Amino acid sequence: MLPENLTFFWKSGGKGSGLHTGIIETRVANMRKYISPDERLFRRKTLHLKVAPSASIYELAAGIAALNPVLQNGRVISEGMAQCVELHKYLLDVKTSAFPGIRWHNVQIQQAFERIHPGYNKQADMEKTLTTALMLETQWAEVKSKFVRGAPRIMQILTNRGIKRTANDEYLSTAEISAMPLIRWINPDTNRQDTEVFNDHLNDLAQFDPHIVCIAPTFEEGSMFIIFKDNIIPCGCCAIQAIDSLLKSFDVLGQQVPPLLRKFYDFICIHLFKTSI
Structure with a gap:
């Protein structure tokens, strides 16, 4: 009173x-x-001292990183990562790259995300969210994948004022430039494999934000890869899987979300994954 x-x-x-x-x-x-x-309605968070895990966990993580990331070692790497979850969380807390030396795959990203966020919404329906977004805008009508078409429409609604969009290629359309923070298309080469075309694209980028690369003519469907600074994650031809894995990779790899993708990331984490408030 x-x-x-x-x-x-x-x-x-x-x-x-x-x-x-x-x-x-x-x-x-x-x-x-x-x-x-x-x-009190608003309380200060209790500060906890970050305690480094034991040396044995570091040794286990080093052994995992030394393994060749082939299909035969997939189970060993997955089980080892499960034992190193406390080390993973510690590295993320101290803003250190998680498990340097490990080449991440889509399945490992999904598993690690569940370990970091054990209470996240496992019934999250990414497909329903992206298809519902088809009613929001009229742009990107020529995009073949309905999921890729829905994601930029959500991004368009969640405007980012004051952030300048740039594109090195003056021949890109407005729709391509608007979708670039999420996905970029590269024309395939009939004489080379998709991985070779992708590597050329990667070599041409002196500096880039994490994004999805689709090896296909503009707005068509094709093989997809997620690229981070030190990681390349193949996602096959499944657009819904690529978008889901890209958003989860920021938490798993401890990478900062690009400004033009931040609102879309927050929207999915708050309303779908339930990992943020």
Whole structure:
């Protein structure tokens, strides 16, 4: 309950007569100290000292990183990563790249995300969310994949004012430039494999933000790869899997979300994955 000399101004607007001193003697913010911690609506987070895991976990992680990332070693790497979950969380907390030396795959990204966020919404329906977004805008109508078509439409609604969009290629259309923070298309070469075409694209990028690369004519469907600074994650031809894995990779790899992708990332994490509030 506020003192009478404070509420007088609110009740009478400074007019009339009553008990007051002419100044506000107590600021509302300073009254917080008189409220017990249990009754406070907003509480300060308890700071916990980050304790490094034991040396044995570091040794196990080093052994995993030394394994050749082939199909035969997939189970060993997956089981080893499950044992190193505390080390993974610690590296993310101290803003260190998680498990340097490991070449991540789509399945490992999914598994690691579940370990980092054990309470996340496993019934999240990414397909329903992206297809519902088809009703939001009319752009990208020529995009073949309905999931790739829906994601930029959500991004278009979640505008990013004050952030300048740039594209090195002056021949890109407006729709391509708008979709670039999420996905970029590269024309395939009939004389070379998709991985070779992708590697050429990667070599041409001196500096880039994480994004999906689709080896296909513009707006068509094809093989997809997620590229980060030190990781290349193949996702096959499944657009829904590529988008899902890209968004989860930021948490797993401890990478900063690009500004033009931030609102879309937050939207999915808050309303779909339930990992943010």
